[in-house]
Structures are given as structure tokens and as C-alpha cells.
Amino acid sequence: MSLKSYSRARSVHVMLVYTGGCNGCDIEIVNCIFSPKYDAEQYKIFLTWNPREADVLVVTGPVTKHNEQPLREIYKAIPEPKAVIAAGACALMGGVYKNINGDIPSEEIMGPVDKIIPVDAKVPGCAVRPEDVLAGAVAALPKLLNAK
Amino acid sequence: MDEDNKVTKKQVIETEVPLGTVHSAAIEPYRVRLFVEDEIVKDAEITVGVNHRGVERIMEGLPVEKANSLTEKICGICSNSHIWNSVLVAEKALGIEVPERALYIRIIMEELERLHSHMLYLAHGSEVLGHETFAMRIFYIRETVMELLRMIGGNRVQYGVPIIGGIRPRAELDLMRIQKIKDGMDFVEEKITEFAERFVSDPMVMSRITGVGILKKEDAIRLSATGPTLRATGVDIDLRRDMPEYESFEFNVITQDDGDVKANILVRVLEIPESIKIIRQAIDHLPEGKITNRSWDMEDSPVTNNYIEVPRGKLYHSYSLDDGRVRNVIIRTPSITNIGAMEYACIGYHITDAQLAIVQCDPCFTCTDRAIKIIQI
Numbered sequence: 001m002s003l004k005s006y007s008r009a010r011s012v013h014v015m016l017v018y019t020g021g022c023n024g025c026d027i028e029i030v031n032c033i034f035s036p037k038y039d040a041e042q043y044k045i046f047l048t049w050n051p052r053e054a055d056v057l058v059v060t061g062p063v064t065k066h067n068e069q070p071l072r073e074i075y076k077a078i079p080e081p082k083a084v085i086a087a088g089a090c091a092l093m094g095g096v097y098k099n100i101n102g103d104i105p106s107e108e109i110m111g112p113v114d115k116i117i118p119v120d121a122k123v124p125g126c127a128v129r130p131e132d133v134l135a136g137a138v139a140a141l142p143k144l145l146n147a148k
Numbered sequence: 149m150d151e152d153n154k155v156t157k158k159q160v161i162e163t164e165v166p167l168g169t170v171h172s173a174a175i176e177p178y179r180v181r182l183f184v185e186d187e188i189v190k191d192a193e194i195t196v197g198v199n200h201r202g203v204e205r206i207m208e209g210l211p212v213e214k215a216n217s218l219t220e221k222i223c224g225i226c227s228n229s230h231i232w233n234s235v236l237v238a239e240k241a242l243g244i245e246v247p248e249r250a251l252y253i254r255i256i257m258e259e260l261e262r263l264h265s266h267m268l269y270l271a272h273g274s275e276v277l278g279h280e281t282f283a284m285r286i287f288y289i290r291e292t293v294m295e296l297l298r299m300i301g302g303n304r305v306q307y308g309v310p311i312i313g314g315i316r317p318r319a320e321l322d323l324m325r326i327q328k329i330k331d332g333m334d335f336v337e338e339k340i341t342e343f344a345e346r347f348v349s350d351p352m353v354m355s356r357i358t359g360v361g362i363l364k365k366e367d368a369i370r371l372s373a374t375g376p377t378l379r380a381t382g383v384d385i386d387l388r389r390d391m392p393e394y395e396s397f398e399f400n401v402i403t404q405d406d407g408d409v410k411a412n413i414l415v416r417v418l419e420i421p422e423s424i425k426i427i428r429q430a431i432d433h434l435p436e437g438k439i440t441n442r443s444w445d446m447e448d449s450p451v452t453n454n455y456i457e458v459p460r461g462k463l464y465h466s467y468s469l470d471d472g473r474v475r476n477v478i479i480r481t482p483s484i485t486n487i488g489a490m491e492y493a494c495i496g497y498h499i500t501d502a503q504l505a506i507v508q509c510d511p512c513f514t515c516t517d518r519a520i521k522i523i524q525i
Contacts, residue, residue: 023514024227024305026176027225035290049171066198099206
């Protein structure tokens with residue numbers, strides 16, 4: 001393991017972007033970092049709100065119309081190497097709001113996330129469980145560590 | 149510009165500080181425009197609409213059971229309140245009697261949800277204050293409540309306990325579950341008392357939150373604030389006292405007089421033991437019997453509405469039933485009536501207090517984005 005990947009593995013900064021879900025996933029992800037029961041900080045995963053110091057972008061929610069452009073800009077602002085985790089049923093396939101095969105498909109939803117930005121790891125669940133978020137973060141790590 | 153000033157007689161403030169829609173201080177996407185003069189906020193404007201998903205539109209024409217479970221997805225914090233109120237509307241429209249046992253279990257769920265919502269508010273408030281240790285301690289206590297909710301409903305966030313006529317069979321309480329709830333309540337009460345004592349005896353925190361973001365009683369009433377935000381200004385109002393569901397429970401309505409951040413935090417801290425009291429009464433007097441009333445028929449009904457008291461205030465749902473399908477859905481959540489209070493609480497304080505003054509009203513912007521703006525062409 002090179003010095004670069006050794007040090008990268010010891011400070012993974014996660015940025016949480018909320019694109020119009022129901023708050024459930026966001027609270028579970030914040031819970032997963034702050035709550036002493038899960039405490040992602042012991043694995044050197046830190047929560048940040050600044051895209052320029054982030055390594056991993058966690059996206060929740062189905063991406064509403066107004067959130068599409070900000071999401072692209074945030075993705076551009078994150079320095080390489082970067083990884084994206086889509087968390088929750090809404091981020092993966094639009095959730096209940098996309099109303100797939102429903103009577104009235106919603107016009108407000110631009111998602112799912114992988115239509116807009118490339119996604120490296122997917123975390124299922126409605127709402128996601130903190131254990132799964134940790135597993136997703138671990139699944140996205142090789143991309144960061146193996147980058148030149 | 150000059151013409152406009154003559155009409156409105158408003159002072160034009162040049163310096164504007166926009167926050168959002170994605171900002172480090174706000175977890176949810178919303179936009180705040182702060183108009184400042186010498187670092188003092190002179191005016192504030194909150195814009196919502198970023199989260200709009202059109203749940204009412206998706207609900208239109210769905211079978212009523214499906215629509216009820218969709219209301220749960222409006223908010224991940226007070227999901228049980230939404231599904232409960234939506235189910236109550238249907239029960240009111242069809243005239244369904246709910247068994248006593250189901251009613252008690254619904255109330256246990258609602259009060260557990262109030263506990264976790266208030267604790268989330270305390271954790272979020274502590275984080276905005278910059279006191280991360282308090283936030284972590286509160287998350288530690290909150291985890292017990294989340295585990296209880298998962299035990300009863302099967303999911304940590306959206307539990308889906310009420311159905312039309314009663315509750316889901318999954319949520320039936322037996323002796324083991326009752327014992328777990330009792331133990332959990334003892335733990336939460338002990339820990340939250342410790343936390344409250346620690347919190348009010350911390351001079352640094354208290355000096356930061358006292359006298360910041362004051363909302364006067366008259367202003368709160370004029371701006372139609374609701375829930376704990378209104379109770380923190382000294383108005384003794386709680387819909388739970390008038391709800392028929394809460395008739396057999398005894399609890400106190402907590403009020404504070406100051407209307408600042410301290411009063412808002414204290415109202416929520418002191419409401420936690422009251423909720424624990426209600427849960428204990430419900431467990432001690434849990435009636436025997438069935439949990440679902442299946443003897444009802446679907447009928448058409450005109451628009452029916454219902455109000456309940458949820459952790460953030462008053463929640464309104466209304467819809468009509470047509471051939472078993474839902475029509476004309478209107479949902480009004482407490483955060484949308486609190487927006488005026490949030491804007492008003494920032495005015496006159498330093499710009500660094502603005503976020504705190506907004507957070508003190510416990511905003512939930514995912515609930516708020518309900519209405520569609522109709523533009524006249």
C-alpha cells in the first residue's frame with residue numbers, strides 16, 4: 001500500500017447531499033456518523049458539508065427538478081479521486097415519488113441519481129439502515145485508495 | 149424602484165446574504181435570504197419549493213389504503229403522524245369504530261415518535277450551537293427509542309402501524325414487547341433528566357441561547373405559529389387536550405414565557421417526560437381485545453378533514469372518497485405555518501444567530517413543500 005492510499009484511508013470525508021427525499025435516509029446517515037452506537041468516525045469516516053474537502057458524495061432522495069443543477073455542480077466541485085454512493089430507494093430508482101407504472105407519473109422527479117452523475121456504490125433500503133450505509137462506504141473505498 | 153418605495157414605504161437594504169439551497173449549516177435544502185446592515189439582520193426571507201415532489205398529485209385516484217401508506221413518505225421524522233391522520237380521515241368519513249387496544253397502541257407509537265423527534269431537534273440544535281458532544285449524547289439516548297420503534301413497526305423510520313379500522317397485526321404488543329418498552333422508558337427518563345441538568349447548568353451554552361431569537365407572544369399568534377414554537381412564547385394550547393383519542397390520559401401542557409431559543413429547547417426537553425408519562429399510562433391500562441375492526445364497507449363520501457397534534461404542531465389532512473379512491477387531497481403540515489415565525493425570529497439579531505433562530509422553530513422542509521404555486525397568466 002502506497003503512502004498516499006494509506007493516508008487516504010485514514011481520512012475519508014463524506015459529504016451528504018439531500019435532493020428532496022423524505023428526511024428518513026438523511027437522519028439515518030447523520031445518525032450513523034454521530035450516534036455512539038454506529039460511530040463511523042472510529043473508522044476515520046468524517047462528515048463534512050464542504051464539497052472541496054470531500055472524498056465521498058452520499059446522495060439521498062429522488063432528485064427533484066430544482067436540485068438537478070446543484071447536484072451536478074457539487075459533483076464537479078469535489079476533487080479527484082471521488083466516489084459517489086446513492087443511498088435509499090429514492091436515489092436508486094425514484095422511490096414512491098417516481099410513481100413507476102402508476103396512474104400519474106410525477107413530473108417533478110428528474111432522478112434516479114445514476115441518470116445525472118456516475119454512481120459507484122448503491123445502498124438499498126427505505127429508509128437505509130446505518131449498518132448498510134457503513135457497508136456502502138466500505139464498498140466505495142477501493143476506488144479512492146487505488147487511484148493514482 | 150423609487151415608485152415601489154413610495155407605495156410600500158419599505159427601506160431598501162443593499163446587503164444580502166443568501167444561504168442555500170445546499171448549505172453547510174442547513175441539512176435540508178431551502179433558501180434563506182438575510183438582509184443585513186452592520187451584521188444585524190434587518191429582514192429575512194425563506195424560500196421553499198426545492199423539495200416539491202407532488203405527493204398529493206400521486207395520491208389522486210389511488211385506492212385509499214395505498215394512499216394512506218403513501219402519506220407516510222411525506223416526512224421521515226413524523227411519518228406515523230401522517231399515516232395516523234390520513235387513516236383518521238378515512239375512519240371519520242366511513243364511520244368506523246376503532247377497538248380500544250388499537251387506539252392505545254397508536255398512541256404509544258405517536259408518543260414514541262414525539263420522543264425521537266424532540267431528541268432529534270435537541271441533537272440538531274446542539275450541533276448548530278457547535279456543541280457536538282451534546283449531539284452525540286442525545287443520539288445515544290435516541291437510539292433506544294429507534295430500536296423500540298423498529299421492534300414494534302419493523303422499520304426504523306417508516307413503521308406503517310395504523311391501517312383503516314385498527315393497526316397492522318405486526319405491531320401487536322405482547323408481554324415481551326411491553327417489558328422492553330418499559331425498560332426503554334426507564335432508561336430514556338433517567339438519561340434525559342441527566343442531560344437536562346447538564347444542559348441548563350452549562351453557563352457557556354445557556355449564555356449562547358438566552359435572549360436569542362425572541363419571538364413575542366403577539367407576533368407568534370399573528371404569524372400563526374403552532375405547536376411547541378407557540379407554546380414557547382407562553383400560549384397554553386395543545387390539541388392533544390381536545391382530541392378524543394387522548395381523553396383517558398393525563399399529562400401537562402408545557403409552556404415557557406420567553407420565546408427565545410432557551411424557551412424553545414426547554415419546552416421540548418420538558419415534553420419528553422410528559423410523553424413518557426402517556427406511554428406508561430397506555431401500557432399500564434392496555435385493554436384486552438382485538439386490534440382491528442374489519443366490519444366496514446367502502447362508501448363514497450364528501451371532503452372530510454381532521455386535525456391532530458404532531459411533534460411540530462397541528463397537522464391537517466383532508467380528502468374525499470369516490471368509489472374507494474382518494475380525490476381532492478389537501479395536506480397542511482405544521483412547518484409551513486411556522487415559516488413566518490422563523491423569518492421573524494431572525495430579525496434584530498446578529499447574522500451568526502440567524503441559523504439558530506431558524507432551527508429553534510424545528511423546521512422540517514420536506515413536510516413543507518406541499519403546495520403548488522398557481523400563476524395567473
